[in-house]
Amino acid sequence: MKKDNTEKENKKQEEMLQENEQKTEVKENELNVTEEITEEANKEEKNKKDSKEKKSKKDKKQNKEEDKQEADEEIDEEEDVEDQEETSTPKREKSEIEKKLEEEKEALEEKKKIRNNTIRMIIVLALIVIVVVVIFFVKGLDTTTTEDHKFYQYFAGKKVEYTGSLTFTRKEGITELAAKDKKVMLDSTPVYYGDVEGKAMFPEDMAIIYPKQNGLMNKVNHFSSVIKEGESTYLELNTTTSTNKKLVENALLYDGSDLYFFLENTTITVNGQDYEVTPLSYVIVRYRENVEIYNKEKDEYTVIETPDQDVYAKTADYTINMSIDALQAGEKEQLLIKSIDKLQNIEENVEK
Known part of the structure; x- marks a missing residue:
């Protein structure tokens, strides 16, 4: 029985030992599980930490890249700003230059406009002055009034006399003489002073001919006069505001049509007959119609009808x-110029 108890106790101890071993094994298993869990947790924590570190590094790297990109962008922006500033500066300068040039152009245009207006004004004033001078010249040249004298003319052999002051007016190519009691339309026939020896006035323009100077011809204005003083002969030229007196020699005057006025003794030949005329005499030849001869010294007028031959005037020269x-x-030998207006005015030669 004691043996049985001992066996029971041994068995009980074995069971307890076995139970303890099981408990120990369970504890070890639990411990292992705990360790595994802890290790797994640590591993997971480490992974999380590593992941976090990686993420942090990645974030840092990304942030760094972003910072770098931002820095690059800022640099680019700064460079763009600088480029824009550099670009805008020449543009501003160019704009300012263009503006200045435009202002200068406008100023030049304004000056040009003012200058053109001034030139126009000067031209207008000059034209006004010219018109006034021309009107004054024409009026003065085309109207003249003599002092009180006795005058006479011949018309087709008939003597017409005037007394007092005479007014000569030339308008549209027609000359009118106004005396106290009459008005007469004149041609190129000279008007003689009846109380002044050796003086006559020409109502029309005349040409003066210099036979010994290759037939040189000059224009003598209407209302000019010829004066015989002793052996010398002078022209008093109508120059509107004054009278120029010019000595003339070896010359005669011609009206461009039919009348010749002689300044020296001349022989006129008609139908073979000679007629002697003195200075300041004249001859009118109407071809195949008649010849009128006025001898100043004799105050004699001759009319010859229908001459059969050419009519000549002769001197020694x-x-x-x-x-x-x-x-x-x-x-x-040369033909005479009939267009008197085309001749150079004798006044120009007088001024020279």
């Missing part, structure tokens, strides 16, 4: 065929 208006001096 020249011959003029008055029927065809041709001059012969020496060996040279």
Whole structure:
């Protein structure tokens, strides 16, 4: 029985030992599980930590890259700003230059406009002055009034006398003489002073001919006068505001049509007959119609009808065929110029 108890106790001890071993094993298993859990937790924590570190590094790297990108962008922006500033500066300068040039252009245009207006004004004023001068000149040239004298003319052999002051007016190519008691339409026939020896006035423009100077011809204005003083002959030229007196020699005057006025003794030949005339005499030749000869010294007027031959005027220096208006001096023969307005005015030669 004691043996049985001992066996029971041994068995009980074995069971207890076995139970303790099981408990120990369970505890070890639990411990292992705990360790595994802890290790797994630590591993997971480490993974989390590593992941966090990686993420942190990645974030840092990303942040760094972003910072770098931002820095690069800032640099680019700064460079863009600088470029824009550098670009805008020349643009501003160019704009300012263009603005300045535009202002200068406008100023030049304004000056040009002012200058053009000034030039126009000067031209207008000059034209006004010219018109006034021309009107004054024409009016003065085309109107003249004499002092009180006795005057006379011949018309077709008939003597017409005037007394007092005479007013000569030329308008549209027509000359009118106004005396106290009459008005007369005039041609190129000269008007003689009855109380002044050796003076006559020309109502129309005349040409003065210089036979010994290659037949040179000049224009003499209407209302000019010729004066014989002793052996010398002068022209008093109508120059509107004054009278120029010019000595003339070896010359005669011509109206461009039919009338010749002689300044020296001349022989007139009609139908083979000679007629002697003195200075300040004249001849009118109407071809194949008649010839009128006025001798100033004798105050004698002759009319010859229908001449059969050409009519000549002769001196020691020249011959003029008055029927065809041709001059012969020496060996040279030439036709006379009939358009008196085309001749140079004798006043220009006087001024020279």
